[in-house]
Amino acid sequence: MAYWLFKSEPDVWGWDAQVAKGEAGEEWDGVRNYQARNNMRAMKLGEKGFFYHSRTGLEIVGIVEVCAEAHPDSTTDDDRWECVDVKAVRPFTKPVTLETIKADPRLADMVLVNNSRLSVQPVTDEEWKIICTLGDTTP
DNA sequence: GCCAACGTTGGC
DNA sequence: GCCAACGTTGGC
Helix, strand or coil: CCEEEEEECCCCCCHHHHHHCHHHCEECCCCCCHHHHHHHHCCCCCCEEEEEECCCCCEEEEEEEEEEEEEECCCCCCCCCEEEEEEEEEEEEEEEEHHHHHHCHHHCCCHHHHCCCCCEEEECHHHHHHHHHHCCCCC
């Protein structure tokens, strides 16, 4: 069971919008980066990921679950691009800010810290547990 | 709003 | 196949 992190600008697609989609979930479309796409191709049904607000939020606000494995991105005719569907699982009691993550030496190797431009990233089991604890939610 | 970092494109 | 130019992302 792998863990992931999805990044989005809250003005464009935020946690509230994700929650509004309910159980049906929504395509994580618009990704035009091979590394991010490859990460989505590796995702299995039921795997979980963090939902991160970039640019105007800079914090992890909740947990989403993969509810459809990789399929063609409906927002383009270019067959190189695929995406998964995700649905909101639960919000964090306390959002975990980038500042908090950077300040924690145990999280120094996170992709979020070292490659901030990658919009879909893997998260290790250990990082997952630590951040869930910081966010006051069950892993 | 700025700008550094990164990824992609395209001419050679 | 290289690399300069360009566009985009995201933290500040």
